[in-house]
Amino acid sequence: xxxxxxxxxxxxxxxxxxxxxxxxxxxxxxxxxxxxxxxxxxxxxxxxxxxxxxxxxxxxxxxxxxxxxxxxxxxxxxxxxxxxxxxxxxxxxxxxxxxxxxxxxxxxxxxxxxxxxxxxxxxxxxxxxxxxxxxxxxxxxxxxxxxxxxxxxxxxxxxxxxxxxxxxxxxxxxxxxxxxxxxxxxxxxxxxxxxxxxxxxxxxxxxxxxxxxxxxxxxxxxxxxxxxxxxxxxxxxxxxxxxxxxxxxxxxxxxxxxxxxxxxxxxxxxxxxxxxxxxxxxxxxxxxxxxxxxxxxxxxxxxxxxxxxxxxxxxxxxxxxxxxxxxxxxxxxxxxxxxxxxxxxxxxxxxxxxxxxxxxxxxxxxxxxxxxxxxxxxxxxxxxxxxxxxxxxxxxxxxxxxxxxxxxxxxxxxxxxxxxxxxxxxxxxxxxxxxxxxxxxxxxxxxxxxxxxxxxxxxxxxxxxxxxxxxxxxxxxxxxxxxxxxxxxxxxxxxxxxxxxxxxxxxxxxxxxxxxxxxxxxxxxxxxxxxxxx
Numbered sequence: 428x429x430x431x432x433x434x435x436x437x438x439x440x441x442x443x444x445x446x447x448x449x450x451x452x453x454x455x456x457x458x459x460x461x462x463x464x465x466x467x468x469x470x471x472x473x474x475x476x477x478x479x480x481x482x483x484x485x486x487x488x489x490x491x492x493x494x495x496x497x498x499x500x501x502x503x504x505x506x507x508x509x510x511x512x513x514x515x516x517x518x519x520x521x522x523x524x525x526x527x528x529x530x531x532x533x534x535x536x537x538x539x540x541x542x543x544x545x546x547x548x549x550x551x552x553x554x555x556x557x558x559x560x561x562x563x564x565x566x567x568x569x570x571x572x573x574x575x576x577x578x579x580x581x582x583x584x585x586x587x588x589x590x591x592x593x594x595x596x597x598x599x600x601x602x603x604x605x606x607x608x609x610x611x612x613x614x615x616x617x618x619x620x621x622x623x624x625x626x627x628x629x630x631x632x633x634x635x636x637x638x639x640x641x642x643x644x645x646x647x648x649x650x651x652x653x654x655x656x657x658x659x660x661x662x663x664x665x666x667x668x669x670x671x672x673x674x675x676x677x678x679x680x681x682x683x684x685x686x687x688x689x690x691x692x693x694x695x696x697x698x699x700x701x702x703x704x705x706x707x708x709x710x711x712x713x714x715x716x717x718x719x720x721x722x723x724x725x726x727x728x729x730x731x732x733x734x735x736x737x738x739x740x741x742x743x744x745x746x747x748x749x750x751x752x753x754x755x756x757x758x759x760x761x762x763x764x765x766x767x768x769x770x771x772x773x774x775x776x777x778x779x780x781x782x783x784x785x786x787x788x789x790x791x792x793x794x795x796x797x798x799x800x801x802x803x804x805x806x807x808x809x810x811x812x813x814x815x816x817x818x819x820x821x822x823x824x825x826x827x828x829x830x831x832x833x834x835x836x837x838x839x840x841x842x843x844x845x846x847x848x849x850x851x852x853x854x855x856x857x858x859x860x861x862x863x864x865x866x867x868x869x870x871x872x873x874x875x876x877x878x879x880x881x882x883x884x885x886x887x888x889x890x891x892x893x894x895x896x897x898x899x900x901x902x903x904x905x906x907x908x909x910x911x912x913x914x915x916x917x918x919x920x921x922x923x924x925x926x927x928x929x930x931x932x933x934x935x936x937x938x939x940x941x942x943x944x945x946x947x948x949x950x951x952x953x954x955x956x957x958x959x960x961x
Contacts, residue, residue: 466491466510467479467482467491467493467508469481469482472498473495473506473541473548474539474541476497476498476499477495477496477497477498477504477506477539477550478495478496478498479493479495479506480493480494480495480496481493481494489509490507490508490509491507491508491509491510492505492506492507493505493506493507493508494506494553495550497538497550499819499821500821502553503553504538504550504551504552504553505550505551505552505553505554506548506549506550506551507548507549507551508546508547508548509546509547509548510545510546511544511545511546511547512542512543512544512545512546512547513542513544513547516542516547519540519547519549520540520542520547520549522615522616523537523540523549524540524892525592525615526615527540527893528590528811528890528892528893529586529587529590529592529809530586530809530810530811530826530827531582531583531586531587531809531827532609532611532827532831533579533580533582533583533586533609533610533611533612534583534586534587534611534612534613535551535552535554535603535611535612535613536551536552536824537549537550537551537552538550538551538552538824552611554603554605554609554611555605555606556603556604556605556606556607556609557603557604558599558600558601558602558603558604559576559599559600559602559603559604559633559636559637560598560599560600560602560661562604563599563636563637563640564640566640567637567638567639567640567679568637568638569681570638570681570682570683570686571714572637573634573637573638573686574634574686574710574713574714575610575714576602576604576610576633576634576637577630577633577634577637577710578707578710578711578713578714579610579611579612580597580602580610580612580630580633581627581630581703581706581707581710582707582711583611583612584597584612584623584626584627584630584703584707585702585703585704585706585707585808585863586808586809587615587626587703588623588626588702588703588704589704589808589809589861589863589864590809590861590890592615593616593621593622593623593625593626594612594615594616594621594626595615595616595621595625595626596614596615596616596621597612597626597629597630597632597633598629598632598633598642598661599633599636599642599661600614600661601613601614602633623702623703624699624700626703627693627700627701627702627703627706628693628694628700630693630703630706631643631689631690631691631692631693631694631700632693632694634675634686634689634690634693635664635672635675635690635694636661638675638678638679638682638686638690639664639665639675639678639679640662641661641662641663641664641665641678642661642662642663642664643664643672643694644663644664665677665678672694674687674690674691675687675690675691685713686713689709693706704806704808704863708806803959803960803961804957804958804959805862805866805868805958805959805960805961806862806863807830807860807861807862807863807956807958808861808862808863809860809861809863810826810827810829810830810858810859810860810861810956811823811826811858811859811893812824812825812826812838812856812857812858812859813856813857813858813859813898813901813902813936813938814853814856814857814895814898815854815895815898815899815901815902816849816852816853816854816895817853817895817898820895821841822840822841822856823893824838825837825838826838826858829858829953829954829955829956830860830955830956830957831955832955833955834874834954834955835954836954837874837876837952837953837954837955838858838952838953839876839950839951839952839953840856840939840942840950840951840952841950842945842946842947842948842949842950843942843948843949843950844947844948844949845948846949847941847942847943847944847949848940848941848942849942849949850948850949854902854940855938855939855940856938856939857902857936857937857938857939858936858937858953858956859901859934859935859936860934860935860936860937860956860958861890861933861934862932862933862934862935862958863933864933865931865932865933866931866932866933866960866961867928867931867932867960867961868926868931868932868935868958868959868960869924869926869959869960869961870922870923870924870926870958870959870960871884871910871922871923871924871935871937871956871957871958871959872920872921872922872923872956872957872958872959873913873920873921873922873923873937873953873955873956874919874920874953874954874955874956875919875920875921875951875952875953875954876919876951876952876953876954877919877943877945877951877952878918878919878943879941879942879943879944880921880939880941880942880943880951881939881940881941882913882921882937882938882939882940883909883912883913883938883940884909884910884911884913884923884935884936884937884938885905885906885907885908885909885910885935885936885938886905886908886910886930886932886934886935886936887901887904887905887908887934887935887936888933888934889901889904889934890934891904901936902936902938905934905936905938906938910923910925910926910935911923911924911925911926912925926960935958937953937956939951939953
């Protein structure tokens with residue numbers, strides 16, 4: 428009986444279509460041979476659900492890559508098959524389980540993973556577009572687009588790192604840009620050979636490649652830096668006589684100084700990189716339209732990495748080298764006049780006061796009063812649909828749409844007949860939220876597609892596997908810790924604000940119990956969830 432688990436991720440471009448395959452490389456003659464006996468054929472339906480349409484290629488590990496169709500949901504999928512299955516496919520299936528737990532708009536979606544002993548296969552999202560390697564081979568990206576790509580990858584890594592995992596395979600072949608502009612990261616590994624720091628440094632490599640068309644083979648170990656053959660190979664960076672790589676601005680005109688500095692600092696082995704969520708926040712602030720101030724040589728490059736806080740809006744003078752190390756980055760604020768100290772030596776970094784603890788006002792007697800921490804939007808690192816009473820788990824997709832900032836898109840239930848309580852055969856369904864780390868929460872607001880739904884909010888301290896059994900265990904644990912009753916505005920907005928000020932929350936569960944009438948039955952859509960806190 429086939430067993431279903433959930434993936435790893437790989438990439439290859441074939442005729443303009445990007446699919447999820449090996450290391451973002453084409454297989455060569457040295458790739459392992461694939462079993463031909465009983466090999467799949469076009470039209471075959473796997474697991475009574477996934478119809479194989481077209482054999483695209485074999486990846487560098489010898490796995491077969493097919494374009495297919497999910498005949499239940501009628502959507503295109505990528506199917507990667509390995510012969511044989513069983514014990515030899517354990518790593519692939521374990522990677523599938525790990526990756527399926529991280530839901531993020533900048534990560535390739537993983538739908539299924541099945542072991543049939545004689546073969547195993549993983550079913551993933553089909554992405555129409557190009558890999559970053561293929562895109563830059565045509566022409567390096569402009570600074571604004573390179574920043575947007577770096578921001579998307581850093582955001583994806585932040586979601587992966589929040590679970591304690593490492594991606595371990597960030598390079599131009601594993602970054603894909605769809606035809607509609609979406610950037611997704613693929614091909615996570617589970618061999619434990621890498622670290623979160625290497626993941627973050629690889630973002631610097633991606634920025635360098637996007638801006639120059641070259642990959643910086645530095646003393647900093649970057650997975651995939653030497654990988655490549657044939658047209659998949661990536662050219663080395665331009666170097667001076669001493670072997671040091673040239674900065675992007677030395678290779679190409681028009682690169683802003685602060686983007687040049689950020690890229691080179693991420694590649695500098697002597698400067699400790701910031702956590703991925705801090706890097707993502709900084710790149711998000713720099714990711715602005717080119718017709719605004721992006722090409723100005725003034726831009727913030729300061730990270731509060733040692734405190735875990737969001738970067739503060741301090742500006743760096745154009746052309747100034749800014750260190751990003753966890754020990755602190757130099758920053759110079761432009762407020763009318765250029766105020767601050769230009770510190771080019773490493774010793775000055777250690778003497779800079781921590782902005783998170785610097786006094787902001789004087790109390791009587793001259794004592795410093797610490798700055799108050801204001802409540803604001805909290806970042807949701809991940810989300811998952813919880814459905815412990817599911818029959819086919821068809822509704823556990825699209826959780827990422829509830830925190831993507833787009834109220835016109837969201838997740839919705841199926842239409843249930845007979846009773847608003849999910850047709851009287853489910854206890855309910857929920858959306859599990861991960862804030863990335865324990866945070867002080869002030870309120871949680873849910874924007875629904877219609878009036879009349881009933882819901883509860885729970886808190887918990889543990890994650891559970893994304894499966895029917897795991898969802899049941901999660902619900903039973905979280906139901907013991909309710910967080911007040913929702914305040915309704917008479918419309919489609921629910922607000923929960925009965926949070927304990929002395930408690931920090933990381934995991935929350937928004938739990939729907941009754942659905943409003945719709946389409947001759949009962950259904951609801953969750954358009955957007957926002958969390959306020961500090």
